[in-house]
Amino acid sequence: MRIKDHPILEFKRGEKITFSYNGKKISAYPGETIASALHAAGIRKLTHSQKHQRPRGFFCAIGNCSSCLMVVDGEPNVKTCVVEVQEDMVVEEQQGKGDLSAKV
């Protein structure tokens, strides 16, 4: 959900864009981070713990805690709380630690 009326802030949102999350189409506004756009769409579970598969969302939202790592356009371990969402971006929940060799 997005804030519409705020006593101090004015949110200037541009034209809607769409990206995909686990194959599903999600809409967002330019300038939003991937994690915040997912949050606005009601998706708070971004990944899971390696050992016990416990659901994980972000904690810090400024790129410190690494609790929001996802696969973005094929690249693993992207901090989705600080990377801006782009039109047609492909965002997927990450399995395992990610494979960098595929990218290079």
Next chain:
Amino acid sequence: MQKCELAIVGGGPAGLAAALKAREVGLEEIYLLERDNFLGGQLVKQTHQFFGSHKQFAGIRGIDIAEKFKDKLEDRPEIKALKGAVAQGYYEDDVLGYSYRDKFFKLKPEKTILATGASEKMLSFPNNDLPGIYGAGAVQTLMNQYGIVPGEKILMIGAGNIGLIVAYQLLQAGIEVKAVIEATGRIGGYAVHASKIRRAGIPILTYHTIKEARGNEEVEAVVIQQLDEDWQTVPGTEQEMAVDTICLAVGLTPKVDLAIQANCQMAYVAELGGDVPVRDKNLQTSNPRVYIAGDSAGIEEATAAILEGELAAAGAAADILPEGSAIDRERAEIKEKLADLRRGPVGEHIRRGLTRVRRNQNAGRDRYTRSWKS
């Protein structure tokens, strides 16, 4: 490898103030590395008005301070302010490595100011890893920077200034705050913030702690419990609340990774938020090439960070430039402003922390300093 006079890591209030001051006092080759794609650090989400004992920014909102700095920096295109530049390491030959636009760069500065800020502290309780448990800064980021509702029903943990201010900002965004709980017996934040919360009918429960979060895929409820004066839980006082979000405002800890890499002597000073570099009154660390400023030097607030940034910049400039006397006067003025800011009961624990970090200069506990030049 690029050489320069001064590199500043972090484009928040301390780093921005440092860059502008360094240029003002005559340095010419200045790099400012900011890992985010915007400058201003955490100022960009501070919608509340600053106050405190100092006249410098009283009554101005953090978001507007950030804009002022950005305008001033635009008038100084000779400062190389790189957005999206992530400092990756400070190496033993005093080379600062950073990544920028998918490439790795090496920079050899004569002086470096570390203004890397802080990270939010976590709290131990069952299910504290569930989605929906956020640091207070994260809630501000979502709500004030991106305009996204962090949750519908929120419990705030911590009644210091951040807990109280963010609780009020949640109300401004139309979100229900169930309660603010605080483990100690007193509200740590300013009374003016606390009364705003109370006037809105939100209870501030002192001597209360979180027992556990409940939920499967995300937070669905929280159990809180009373503490006695010895901080032991009182049986039978458990209370379950239906919330979808738990916000932790339990303090910050300085981000000092680069200082450790730069072989700066560290000391644990609880009043300053954790491990911090030992430094002199000019904010020079035990590595003479490295200065520290802002929250990475000790958790305080933005006005202090700005002044520390200026002080560190003046120090670095005094080391580099031949004529020192004008800068010395400048430094004395900044120090006076800082002392003014930290005067009175509000500044007491900071003053104590600063005394300790200096006294620790030779005797402090240091888990990090290693010698690689043996």
